[in-house]
Amino acid sequence: MVAKLTYFAMSGIGDPIRLLLSYSNIEFEDIRIGKGEDWQKLKPTLKLPYLPMLEMDGKTHFQTFAICRYLARKAGLNGSSEEEGLAIDATVDTLVDMLKKTVLDYFRPDSEERSKLLKTSLEVTIPFYLNVFEKQLEENNGYLVAGKLTWADIVVLTLGTYLCGIFKVDILADFPKLKEHRQKISELPVIKEWLEKRPADPEDYRLL
Numbered sequence: 001m002v003a004k005l006t007y008f009a010m011s012g013i014g015d016p017i018r019l020l021l022s023y024s025n026i027e028f029e030d031i032r033i034g035k036g037e038d039w040q041k042l043k044p045t046l047k048l049p050y051l052p053m054l055e056m057d058g059k060t061h062f063q064t065f066a067i068c069r070y071l072a073r074k075a076g077l078n079g080s081s082e083e084e085g086l087a088i089d090a091t092v093d094t095l096v097d098m099l100k101k102t103v104l105d106y107f108r109p110d111s112e113e114r115s116k117l118l119k120t121s122l123e124v125t126i127p128f129y130l131n132v133f134e135k136q137l138e139e140n141n142g143y144l145v146a147g148k149l150t151w152a153d154i155v156v157l158t159l160g161t162y163l164c165g166i167f168k169v170d171i172l173a174d175f176p177k178l179k180e181h182r183q184k185i186s187e188l189p190v191i192k193e194w195l196e197k198r199p200a201d202p203e204d205y206r207l208l
């Protein structure tokens with residue numbers, strides 16, 4: 001049975017799962033629903049009131065990063081030891097910290113306070129976290145963990161790019177290792193193929 005991924009018509013936290021499914025050659029239906037009426041109808045029928053939702057092998061799964069980790073284990077992208085698995089999880093958690101401290105402020109209604117918060121995001125918070133990733137790339141031969149491709153690379157590529165799209169600036173401009181990383185991961189054949197064929201993001205929240 002073909003798997004089904006249900007999310008909104010945007011990259012957001014759907015893209016890491018879409019990319020890991022593609023990387024694993026798991027055929028899936030990429031269901032992109034509207035945020036209005038479609039979502040209001042679907043929401044009360046779900047176990048948890050949010051998306052993405054993955055239906056696979058007769059089961060329904062929620063929680064983006066648990067799903068990513070599950071797919072990554074199947075694809076051999078969760079490192080080769082418990083320590084590597086821990087370092088991957090910690091990297092993804094660090095990215096999530098960065099997103100929580102920046103994306104929510106972006107979606108506040110326009111105000112003087114919002115402008116100040118966005119300035120702090122761009123000038124302080126985002127560079128702080130990107131610097132952490134830049135150092136990891138230096139220490140791990142151009143990958144985030146373990147000197148090889150793991151699901152942390154895919155999550156940082158997709159969500160880092162989403163953040164660029166939201167802020168409409170190339171947040172990686174001053175981070176040469178992260179730029180090289182984005183280039184390298186997005187040129188892996190299966191990932192390149194996915195990036196070329198995925199539908200447009202109507203909200204235009206991406207630069208890649």
Ligand SMILES: N[C@@H](CCC(=O)N[C@@H](CS)C(=O)NCC(=O)O)C(=O)O
Nearest residue numbers: 012013049050051052062063064065
């Ligand atoms: N912990 C969940 C959170 C999912 C989540 O917040 N999804 C948002 C979209 S990015 C959503 O469904 N929002 C719709 C709503 O809250 O009504 C996960 O990681 O998958």
